[in-house]
Amino acid sequence: MPYCTVCKIEIDFEYDIALSDGQYLHYSCILMLQMRKHEIESVLRKQKPQLMLSLFVPTDGAQQDIVSETEIEDLRAKLAKSESILTGLYNYLPCWPPDWDARKQQLIRRNGSICSRCDEEADVYLLHDIPVFEGGTNELNNLTLICAECYRSLYHEGDIFGTSTLKPAQSEFSEQFSEIQSAIDNNQKIQFDYKKPSNKRWMTRVVVPERLFNIPNSRESGETLCVEGFCELRQDTRVFALERMQALEVIED
Numbered sequence: 001m002p003y004c005t006v007c008k009i010e011i012d013f014e015y016d017i018a019l020s021d022g023q024y025l026h027y028s029c030i031l032m033l034q035m036r037k038h039e040i041e042s043v044l045r046k047q048k049p050q051l052m053l054s055l056f057v058p059t060d061g062a063q064q065d066i067v068s069e070t071e072i073e074d075l076r077a078k079l080a081k082s083e084s085i086l087t088g089l090y091n092y093l094p095c096w097p098p099d100w101d102a103r104k105q106q107l108i109r110r111n112g113s114i115c116s117r118c119d120e121e122a123d124v125y126l127l128h129d130i131p132v133f134e135g136g137t138n139e140l141n142n143l144t145l146i147c148a149e150c151y152r153s154l155y156h157e158g159d160i161f162g163t164s165t166l167k168p169a170q171s172e173f174s175e176q177f178s179e180i181q182s183a184i185d186n187n188q189k190i191q192f193d194y195k196k197p198s199n200k201r202w203m204t205r206v207v208v209p210e211r212l213f214n215i216p217n218s219r220e221s222g223e224t225l226c227v228e229g230f231c232e233l234r235q236d237t238r239v240f241a242l243e244r245m246q247a248l249e250v251i252e253d
């Protein structure tokens, strides 16, 4: 039985997170870690001005929430530790990580605000080399800075998320594409079996499809055809790659 990499207790295949390095994680465990980090941060935020104040204002011992320098050092160490645990988990989250912008800043500090395609200094976007739903990680070595111009010329004119036409290279998906398009047009649900790169099992999903679009990838095809919609299993909006679907059907409510 697989277990959660944080608490080492068994996980529930259906409802927990399959990390892209093959490990698993409870939703509750990552929430708990995030809350702990926020707690430490808020204690540190509150204590800092008080500590500074206490240098000038004589204390009478009644202000017992003033913590000592040692305690603050201790909290800082705890914060650093919890940040590093979270970063390690975010590396393999099967979606864009909450610290996406921090990762971008880290790359900019390391490489400069330089586009990896044209080597020009510019305002840059952060992209995955291998998209997460193809098994790519959020580690820095799978992330690339790219300028707006290269981004457009590589992928599409205008808004990459606005395209809903099928590229010639994607003709193998034409049947699924038109079925999903008709479900969107007729407000119908779709049902399909879905397998993420990190999962071994197919899982049946029922989704209210909202739009079809392409996400850039680094393979020869250049793009992965996806559908976004409300997933009844997750009770949330999710993105599904058509190439990871099978047994697609339009269903009546």
Ligand SMILES: [Zn+2]
Binding pocket: 004, 005, 006, 007, 008, 009, 025, 026, 029
């Ligand atoms: Zn856990």
Ligand SMILES: [Zn+2]
Binding pocket: 115, 116, 117, 118, 119, 120, 146, 147, 148, 149, 150, 151
């Ligand atoms: Zn560029």
